[in-house]
Every structure is written in structure tokens, then in C-alpha cells.
Amino acid sequence: AGKSYEYIKVSTPRTGVGLIEIHRPKALNALFTPLILELNEAFKAFDKDHSIGAMVLTGSHKAFAAGADIKEMSTKDFADAYGNDFIESWSELPNTVKKPVISAVNGHALGGGCELAMMCDIMYVSEKANLGQPEIKLGIIPGAGGSQRLTRAIGKSKAMELILTGKNFSGRNAYDWGLAAQIFETPEQCVDAALETAETIASYSRIAVKACKEVVNKSQDLGVREGVEYERRVFHGLFGSEDQKIGMTAFAEKKKAQWKHR
Ligand code: HXC
Secondary structure, X not given: OOOOOOOXXXXXXXXXXXXXXXXXXXXXXXXXXXXXXXXXXXXXXXXHOOOOOEEEEEOOOOEEEOOEOHHHHOOOOHHHHHHOOOOHHHHHOOOOOOOOEEEEEOOEEXXXXXXXXXXXXXXXXXXXXXXXXXXXXXXXXXOOOHHHHHHHHHOHHHHHHHHHHOOOEEHHHHXXXXXXXXXXXXXXXXXXXXXXXXXXHHOOOHHHHHHHHHHXXXXXXXXXXXXXXXXXXXXXXXXXXXXXXHHHHHHHOOOOOOOOOO
């Protein structure tokens, strides 16, 4: 925190909460390499910062992000895309940091913008959100996980229809289909609620919070049986943390837990 970037704004508006705002207004927050590198840096910095327990990622009221930068992509050929691992740097984004990230989605979240929102651990939307995977209209397909994450979240038939037609969907749809956890009337309410939830998460043991994120995400990759076994290993491990003793002692003594995050 404290560092200034060109295409994003970072701040710590509430206790334990890191806020990252995508800020490239001239291009509706289209995601290009310099912006992605800044995002990676900011996520990693908050992930390392012991005073931070959770993060919120948002854009402007007009656009969360209108997609990958079409002008940057338009001249790429196969050798360039494959040879230089186009999109590889995106894999360091919210899904690989250990602390939870909440996306607060207002305005356009299209293509890579929708994918970025879906990489986050929790999605909040407002009635003003406009989401979609319009890549088919450009002669390509989703490239940052859209075909996988959207399908898991809303089911195959609906995801297939959206990705094959390139039709946008509303914040209300995202909420009704279970892609978003909550919907709000205005962008302000959406961001505020995301910060509030992040503050709640940040008030808990960082160790337990990271473990929660890890095991819930495992459910996306493992079968139920292996997933439950994985959960149990991590669960057992938490009895080795000081925070487990602190949390349970505080309950017995009817006090508020003073976490050591150890
Ligand atoms: C580059 C973009 C952009 C994008 C908007 N802009 N989206 N530039 N890449 N994805 C720029 C416009 O060129 C324009 O710049 C300025 O932002 C304002 O946009 P307008 O189109 O004038 O605004 P509006 O009429 O309000 O329309 C908004 C819009 C439209 C519906 C969101 O901009 C649009 O359809 N954008 C493209 C959406 C899209 O296809 N996204 C998916 C990209 S593919 P100028 O200089 O003219 O003012 C993708 C692949 C991901 O994301 C693969 C893995 C990462």
C-alpha cells in the first residue's frame, strides 16, 4: 500500500482490507499487459502484508473491465501468443493469492473482465452490471478460464448458450444463477458491501481464513471423497495453530478472540 500505479488505485479503506480499483477510464478498463502486471503486483503486495486479511477488486461504475484489450490482441499471431505464453501472467491473479478476494462488479464485465471477476473468491454485483463472454464475436474463445468457471457456476447448457451466442447477461441474471453471491441496487452499495464483508473476513484468524479459501477452492478440482479427505488434513493441521487455542479459549471465557495469526 502507499505505492502509486498508473492503471489501478490501491488503498486500505477499512481495517484489514485492501482495495484495488481498476482505473483505465479511457478504455473502459480494458485489460492490457501493463495493467495486468500492476494488478499482479498489488495482489501480491496485499497478500504479503500482515495487516491485510482480505481484498476487494472493483472497477468504475461504468466498467469493471470491458475485456482484454482488443487493440493489443489484434496483431498477435500464433507464434507470439503461444511462444510468449499470452495470458500466462493472468494466472497470478486473484485465484493464486492466499487471502480471499471479493469482486464488486458494476458496469461492463466482458470477456477477460468477466473472467477476472469470476477468478475472485466471492462476486458481488449491482443491478447496473453487464456481464458476458463475447469472444465468439471476435473470432476467438474465452482464454482466461471463462469456459470452465462460468460452466461450473451456472451449468453447461446456460454457459454453452452464452459463450456460443456471445450474449451479455445482467447482474440480476448473475445473482439468480448463483454466479454472484449478492446483488445491490447501486454501485456504491455493491462496493460498500464488499468492503464490509472483507472487513468481517479480515477480523478472523488469517491462518483459518487462508485454509478456508484453500479447501473451498479444492472442491472445484477434486471429487467429493478426495475433497473431504483434503479438508480433513487441513482441518487437523489447524489444531497446530495458536489461533485455534485463542479462538476456543475466548469462546469459553466469553471474550473476543485476540488473534495472533499464528
Ligand atoms: C480495447 C476497448 C475495449 C476493449 C472498450 N474499449 N472496450 N479497447 N479493448 N475490450 C475502448 C473503445 O475502443 C473506446 O475507445 C472506449 O473504450 C470507449 O468504448 P465505447 O465502445 O466507445 O463505449 P460504449 O459505446 O459505451 O460501449 C461499451 C462496450 C464496448 C459495449 C463495452 O466498448 C465493447 O463492446 N467493448 C468490447 C467488449 C468485448 O468484446 N470484450 C471482450 C474482449 S475479448 P476510443 O479510443 O474509441 O474512445 C477478451 C478475450 C479474453 O476479453 C481472453 C483472455 C484474456
